[in-house]
Amino acid sequence: PIPELAESWEPSADASKWTFKLRKGVEFHNGKTLDAEDVVFSINYHRGEESKSSGKSLVTAVKDVKSDGKHTVVFLLEGGNADFPFIMSDYHLAIFPAGTTDFEKGIGTGAFKLVSWEPGVKALTKRNPNYWKEGRGHFDEVETIYINDVSARINALKTGQIDAMNRCERKTFHLLEKISGIKGINLTGTTHYTIPMLSDVPPYDNNDVRLALKLTVDREQLVKHILRGYGAVGNDHPIAPSQRFYASELPQRKYDPDKARYHMKKAGKLDHTFKLHVSDAAFSGAVDTAVLIKESATKAGIKIDVVREPQDGYWSNVWMKKGWTFS
The missing domain is CATH 3.10.105.10 (Dipeptide-binding Protein; Domain 3)
Structure with a gap:
């Protein structure tokens, strides 16, 4: 994992205890300075019994999480796990200000602040002037439009309704590249497609x-x-x-x-x-x-x-x- 909000991390000898050192001087979108209590609150939110977080399954092995000063967080696991830092880098495990009750406001520490959001329709964000990564956040505003239909996405790009799109259909990628003003970018990624089975549900438990x-x-x-x-x-x-x-x-x-x-x-x-x-x-x-x-x-x-x-x-x-x- 690449250091972000955590600058460094160290395991115990059996990897059942992990100590994370937080980056200093990071601000949330509401102006609050990030500290260890925010991380403890957020992880406990994700792993709570009534939690609906998509990251809940990732932190089921966390037995306890606590702060050790303002910039140190200690995780106690059910057993040793050498991959724990990788797990903590998952995008589902968002970090919120301690005490957050309205999660739809999207208060985080990223390069763009949430202005408005229509679930399943679009989201409008503006540049965060206090983002801790200097020189990042290259646009004043970004509007993300959710278009699930492949044909509709392609038409939106062709007509200029949108400036960029991801998840281009492979069979049309080479055709789009031939259109004046459209540039296709083909990068080696880490995305993997899976076809998961619930191994605790018959007949997939066999x-x-x-x-x-x-x-x-x-x-x-x-x-x-x-x-x-x-x-x-x-x-x-x-x-x-x-x-x-x-x-x-x-x-x-x-x-x-x-x-x-x-x-x-x-x-x-x-x-x-x-x-x-x-x-x-x-x-x-x-x-x-x-x-x-x-x-x-x-x-x-x-x-x-x-x-x-x-x-x-x-x-x-x-x-x-x-x-x-x-x-």
Whole structure:
């Protein structure tokens, strides 16, 4: 992780205790100076019993968090975890001023302050003149418009309604580059697409079922047809081949319908129809991905029903609530 609000961190010998040193002189958007109590409050908010934070699952192993002076925060974990600093860098774990009750105001420490927000429609932000990173925040205002529909996003870019867009559909990327005034940027990223199963919910609580379904995915075909070559084959972990800690020594899991059928038969689920819940809200091309997985699974005699979910409400109503989804 790159130091941001925390300048440094140190583990105990068994990595069950982590001590973070905070950056001094950082201001929230409301003028309050960041201190350790803000971090303690925010983490306790994320991990609270009634919390609806998307980061709650990330901090379930935190047994206690406390301040040690104004600029030191100490985390006590249920057990040793060498990856704890990486977990704490997740964007879901936002830091708020201690005592915050109205989280929709979006009081943070970033380069832009929230001016207005219409959930699912748009957000208007303005530059934070007191941002701790000198020379950053290059625009006076930024309006972010939420356009889930791929065609609508492309039309907005073509007509000048928007100045920039992300998540460009791969099959149209090269066509957009040919339009005068539009420049496409293709960067090696760290985004990874997953198709998670709830391993505590039947039938996905059976390891043979999960393994069989993994073996029905023809990953090379997905990279070729869905990503249009703009990607790399995954291997059931989030570290990309371009990253420093990529586990190149791990055998690549490959498409193997015969082995998939063996494990599904072992689990006693060959006659079962698995529901794969999907929406392009997860990523552009998710629905087409599900269809290809369904087709490749038929060669193993495994039946998959692709359930197309609405884009609106997908993350709150479907993801990690249904047994098998896209992320």
